[in-house]
Each structure stands twice: as structure tokens, then as C-alpha cells.
Amino acid sequence: MADQHPIEGVMSTTMQKIKEMVDVNTIIGNPITTPDGTTIIPVSKVSFGFASGGSDLPTSNPKQTFGGGGGAGITLQPIAFLVVHEGNVRLLQIATSSNTADKVVNAVPDIIDKVSDVLSKNQKDKAKAPAPAAE
Numbered sequence: 001m002a003d004q005h006p007i008e009g010v011m012s013t014t015m016q017k018i019k020e021m022v023d024v025n026t027i028i029g030n031p032i033t034t035p036d037g038t039t040i041i042p043v044s045k046v047s048f049g050f051a052s053g054g055s056d057l058p059t060s061n062p063k064q065t066f067g068g069g070g071g072a073g074i075t076l077q078p079i080a081f082l083v084v085h086e087g088n089v090r091l092l093q094i095a096t097s098s099n100t101a102d103k104v105v106n107a108v109p110d111i112i113d114k115v116s117d118v119l120s121k122n123q124k125d126k127a128k129a130p131a132p133a134a135e
Contacts, residue, residue, distance in 0.1 A: 007054040007068055014050050014070040041082040048074040
């Protein structure tokens with residue numbers, strides 16, 4: 001690209017480095033299988049930020065008028081583990097949150113289990129119930 005301002009190059013490089021550092025394997029970790037067949041999958045929270053800046057400096061040489069820099073920071077915080085054992089999946093949180101949205105999300109697996117149990121019980125009850133007598 002002709003006539004690209006140097007700050008564009010700094011920002012492009014910074015964003016590329018962030019993309020290299022953060023991918024899906026950072027958030028959902030590699031599965032770990034224990035000897036008894038249990039699979040444990042780590043789940044992490046990733047926060048990142050970046051900054052870029054520059055300035056055109058007065059000088060007698062027009063090719064040396066730009067000064068700039070960029071930087072990035074990432075925080076990786078493990079928050080939970082998905083545990084898969086004998087077909088059952090459980091979410092084990094490391095720390096509980098008082099955030100209402102987090103509470104709702106954390107309750108979903110238990111609600112699904114309870115609804116599944118009720119539906120299974122209803123189907124079994126219907127199968128066991130005697131057929132109505134014909135008049």
C-alpha cells in the first residue's frame with residue numbers, strides 16, 4: 001500500500017499479535033481425560049486490550065517525521081471446568097458470582113436435568129398406566 005500512514009502499520013501489527021494470542025483454545029482449553037474415563041475441559045475468561053499511538057515530529061528530513069508505539073495486555077482467568085462422566089455433563093465453577101445473568105446461566109444445566117427427569121417419569125407413568133376400559 002502506497003501512502004499508508006505509519007500508525008496504520010503499528011495498529012495492524014498490534015491487532016495481528018492479539019489474534020495470535022487469543023483463540024478458541026484459550027477460552028475452552030484442551031480436554032483432559034482421567035484414567036476412569038472422566039473428561040475435564042477447562043473454561044477461562046479472557047480479557048484483552050490494546051493501545052496504539054503516534055505523532056508526526058517536526059524535522060528537516062520528511063522521512064523521519066513519525067514516532068509511534070503500541071502495546072497489548074491479556075488477562076486469562078480460569079472460571080470453570082466442564083466435567084463429562086458416563087454421559088453426564090456438569091459445570092463446576094471455580095468462583096461463584098452474584099451477577100444475576102451468571103446465576104441464570106449456571107442454573108440452566110440443573111433445569112435441563114430436572115425437566116428431562118420429569119419428562120422421562122411422565123413417559124414411564126403413561127406406559128405403566130392401564131388402558132381405559134371399553135364400554
